[in-house]
Amino acid sequence: MNLMSPTFGHCRFRITFALFAATLGQSVNPTAVFAQQPPEQLTEFLELNCTYCHDADTREGDLDLDSLTLELAAPDNFHLWERVFDRIREGEMPPDEELDPAESKPFLAKLHGILDSADNHRITTEGRVPARRLTRTQYERNVCELLAIDVPLRSFLPEESLANGFDTVSSSQQLSDHSLAAYLDAADFALQTAFDQLLLNDASADDAIQTMHLDWTQLRRNERRTDREPEGRPDHKDIVSWSSSQNFYGRMPATSVPATGRYRVRVKAHSVNTPELGRVWCSVNSGVCSGKASTMYWIGSIEATEEIQVYEFDAWIREGHMLQIVPNDHGIRRVAAKAVDSKPGVVEKMGVPGIAIQWIELEPLADDREKIKESLIGDLKLRPIDAANRHRFKIVSPNPKRDLKRLIQTFAERAYRQDVEPSELEAFFEFAEAKRQSSRSMAEALRAGYRAILCSSRFLYFDESPGVLSDDALANRLSHFLWGRAPDEKLRQLAHAGKLHESEVLRSQTERLLNDTKSQAAIEEFTDQWLELYELNSTTPDGKLYPEYDLVLHQSLPDETHAFVAELIRENLPVTNLVDSDFTFLNERLARHYGINWPGGTDLKRISIDDDCRRGGIITHASVLKVTANGTTTSPIIRGVWMLEKIIGEHVPPPPANVPAVEPDIRGATSIRDQLDKHRNIDSCAACHVKIDPPGFALESYDVIGGWRESYRAVSPQNPKRWVSGLPIDSSHAFTSGEAFDDIEGLKSILAKRPDQLAKNMASQFVTYATGAAPTFADRDELQRIVQATQTDDYGVRSLIHEVVQSPLFQNK
Template sequence: MLKPLEVTEPTNFKEAFSFSFATLRGICCLLLFGVAANANAAGPPASIAEFLDLNCTGCHDASTHEGGLDLDSLTLTLEDPDNFHLWQRVFDRVGTGEMPPDEDLDQEETTPFLASLHQRLKATDSARIASEGRVSARRLTRSQYERNVCELLAIDIPLRDFLPEESYTRIFDTVSKSQQVSDHSMAAYLQAADAALEASFNRLLTETEPLNVRLDWNQLRRDEERTDREPEGRPQHQDIVSWSTRKNFYGRMPATSVPTTGRYRVRMRVRSVHPPDAGRVWCSVQSGVCNATASTMYWVGSFEATGETSEYELEAWIREGHMLRVVPNDRGLRQVPVPMIDDPAGTVEPLGMPGVSIKWIEIRRVEADRADVQRALLGDLELRRIATDVSEDDQHEPQRFEIESKNPEQDLRNTVESFAQRAFRRPVTQAELRPTIEFALKRLQDEGSMLDALRAAYRTILCSPQFLYFEEAPGVLDDYALANRLSHFLWGIGPDEELRQWAAAGRLSDPAELRRQTDRLLDDSRSKIFVEEFTDQWLMLHEINSTTPDSKLYPEYDDVLHHTLPMETYAFVHGLIEHDLPVRNIVDSDFTFLNSRLARHYDIEWPGGMGMQRVKLGPLSRRGGIITHASVLKVTANGTTTSPIIRGVWMLERVMGEHIPPPPANVSAVEPDIRGATSIRDQIDKHKSLDSCAACHVKIDPPGFALESYDVIGGWRERYRAVSSGKGKKWVDGMPVDPSHEFASGESFDSIEGLKQIVSSRPEQLARALATHLATYSTGAAPTFADRETLDAIVAATESTNYGVRSLIHEVIQSSLFQQK
């Protein structure tokens, strides 16, 4: 049986590309052609064999065997995936003129060779797709699992924390090829299901009101006899003040400790104290134990306090016993020396240091509505309270409930069937539901409780293949499978009622209705899930927390800036989709989305206002386009230095759609000199002088060096920062940055603006790359050889909109790539 024709990529991007790579001419050919298939199999037809004989076997026959390759033994056994990939590489390298090296072939020789090989490759791949489908068994990702379970049970808890981390193949965690399910992961699914059911049934059977407290300044302020890192009170203002300082855990408030783990909504009334010239003090809100015994702090959110008293609201999952910490968290502010921060109240304020005033904090436990939970678990059935012998004065005895039913067995059947249809995202047959029903009936007979029987049935359903996996048969998807794929693509969750209705009517696959539903989903606020999860994986933003910038080299980097970086990119991608803006904006644009903190980081004049705003960029801003967002510049650096290789490969694969193979194992890494004695360009020039490195550097180096104008945290630079050897100074200017380079085509540039002009002049390439990523993410498999003409059609169909991003999404969804397994 044929397997999906995909090339395995390294899962750790930075490890795989932390050094330069390429191939010797012989190794190039080895990677190009691979290991010859069984010599006893039929050889290639005359038209192909003659071309190889004339142009290739002089170096790669049985006697010369250059690069370890004997083309005399090459077969055309395309049913073998490895052999197929071998010939696909032959086709691509000859078609682009990369092979044979240092030789221009006559089109009269090349055209019939490529046509003959193309016909055979497409026919074989098309036959595989017709038989097996493009996508092998594909399951819900752990974030999709969490959303689906929480919607089914009308709760909101972080179930993904129970499940193993996802693997990434072809950039995305939705790709079926890497979605393995082991005994360990199945145990994790059971644990997650149990936690979800526990939360849902507890809410159903509990009538207590959730926590809702307001703590005024007097309850929040520190004990002046034992300050213990808490904000100081100001009786004359009836508030507390948290000052800007670097003292660990300063700004903590023990009175805010929550009694139980859960989701909380935090409201606070605040204003700035002694703000800088910008008029605002950026503050962070975190939760934690706030001492060295459990030092991990969890991000709740941030806000910008101004001279006007304002109320802010944040929501987060907070663990039992954790308290809130509110503190100015902007490295651009003057800070109170650590030894002074616990001095008597009133000591710091005359110094004019920035701080934040807090009048009160309100903490409310966010609980699911009991009526919603009851409908989710019981449908139309009602609960009745069971009388107990316990005294009414005993407040510690929980209330007991049971389902009101005159026909428990039939009601159990109906309720389980209704739940299964929602869970499986399609109608279910009695035959496939029979084992679950019988299991639930047995539990009812043994325990005598419908609640226990339903819970057991739901646990079985939430761990069943019909729930965990996308059920798609080879060929064109039926309307239910299409609804499921569409909804998970754009909302990351199963279809809503309207989609289910169109699927039931068999009308969703109508092109006009499918287009209308696509627009409806994109215009809904729930499409934020698609924007963020697709962007995180496409641009590698899920790595944003994997490195911490060196505090000596980049002392201006703080938590507020860190959490702002992805917000710019999310807002930008959303804007591209909402307004169907041309795909070239990914490379260059005259706008972006900023808040005042990020504007200061970019040295862009802030137009005023609060929060993220669309900002017009001037010609000298050195910004515009996703490729110069600080978010992507940070994830393509290691916290201390930048690498043109890492950024070059990122640009080629994520933006330009050119796959770069993993480096040979015998090529050593390029380690930038943080002392500034040797430039990265000098090191790479020496590195790529090796024949084994030169071929790939021709592609990698141009975009990689252009992006060297941006440092580890995405700031503009003319010179590299180097570690200072003197006392008191954390870093010094190192060698100058040289962003100039040229492409193999001969197009040269001197700056990032020059690179942008060259790349943005190729909108078809950018559109094809994005369409490929969208198809891979949405379907669970990367396009293969037989899909190439479909991709061409997708790109051509969006030319009239200047390759608008929303248009590309529409055309992907309308294509056979999306509508077939």
């Protein structure tokens, strides 16, 4: 069976077989796994210093060194030896005594040599990275770019699994029959969209979707049936949506769109009864706006001021969904549901803030038909099917067989991101030609051929072989690292010329890609996964304990962090800015949340800050403080583990299975510090908690929504719907090194003195995301070289990216 056959695109079983053949290749180890006893030098050291706690009988930490062999081809066995190496090197084992370096150094040198040799052997024969595929966001961008369309294909595909924190890591990228079917559905939808826009010229057709321009008379509510819609103000020729707690209030049925697609939404509006803060923050959503289908889709926010402005958004809106625009700032006065159903003018006289809307426009956005034509049929012509229907076209070819082969060749090389021999595509061409013969349609033939290519393993997977990457593979890896999409023509040309491996050429291309606006999408995806910002929607803060939390604030949280990381890269700022900085990016709503004076103006901007505001550094961003809390309480354990693994660069093993979790007391009777003091008395917990607790407790001064606090919030015993101040916060702690601190500023001072450690973690995160595999034992020396190379730039974040790209870790499979 020919695995390159395009019949996979026609037959789901064969596609499944082909792709699983690709994935099976990742885990096959041609070297036989065999057990080997450790050399005497290792066993003597372990018997003298370690086995009294870790033999077959005691097994402390579930580690039995008596039966541990050097079966290093088995990953679990290798990681156990790596753990032994690290614990002894760091002086953590044995725990109650300090080893003589004369005794430990020979042991560590011997074990280092064994582990390094075994890991290098694996890398040489298999590569650092098993076979990996495009993530669903990369798939979406690549397909849309190939077809010159803009549609949300990721919605067809299953959520990605993560390994080592990222969805780019190959070990998490399993494929099932379900996911393979989803790729087929996504490809079909994309091709249908592209060919429909090519062959159906709806722009002048009678039934074409036209721009909807809705003035206030069309948007106003029916006063005989108010039904959660904004009231009209004839004297002002506008409608007003008031600040209210009523569900789905502010919906406008007149804005319901007739077809699913991408729309440009324009809103001409200004604030009414503007509060002292000078603006009314409003959310713009789309949805059915009914309890029968309660999901609402965020489009954006309006920072309405007294100045009349036109606000513009691009959004994908589903058929039948309408717009909802409503003030959504819990820091301003809000009225209950009954009030907004009052007669016109009543709420306005109450002084309640609102947004006045004069008109709304929804313009359907079509893709560029000329670009679609170039992508699908090149220089071939289109002709109306017949004189009676001049809006439907067919593809005209003087030599269909030759043109079909030429177009499939061109499409495949763009899709596969490298040159392809014509002989490799013969089966695809034969399949497409058979479709042309049976359907007598060039369009159907091309669609069949393109579908087979988009579902082939060479499109879905990165084509990388063990050893040094080819120039094409290097271009592919670089572009997906920094842009999250296929290489552009410039990168392809350099790869084709064999110049991309030249150090200065590679450096200049890295600069070019970073300077391009396309890099922002990749920066945001990296940031969301590295810092776990994808968890922002996983919890909803308790409305009784945190009534100030609103949708506008929620949507603003990641904006600060995205802009901050982009600035670190753009300006090559020192990595120590992760733990402390003299700036951040805020809008007025975030500034108010932080208690920082707003300098004026609108939108997100860079703001200088000082120590008094207790901010600075990513670790004090409300985004990361929210994802490390559960919506009701905070936990020094969760935040401490996050700090160690995301910022400091120390892996924390999972807790023992027989140890119960620590549940904070929401009544406020017992502090989390008291609870953890008891928890640490459990021997199997103490070793990790001496590392976890210090950074975790330093962040206890921030609540579940990232606000500063002096005491915990507790449910009021008199009124369960309100909160009261509970026990005071104690954020002091000390590291095992003896470095102690009283608060978050003290922790920042300690960590800022460890720039090399912070840089090593940052480099490791970049390597993992960019290559699809976390650094392993054999990569440690190179990782250290990357860090040292950036020392003269104060460990600048952009410099770290450059050194990662220049390293063998990046340029080898």
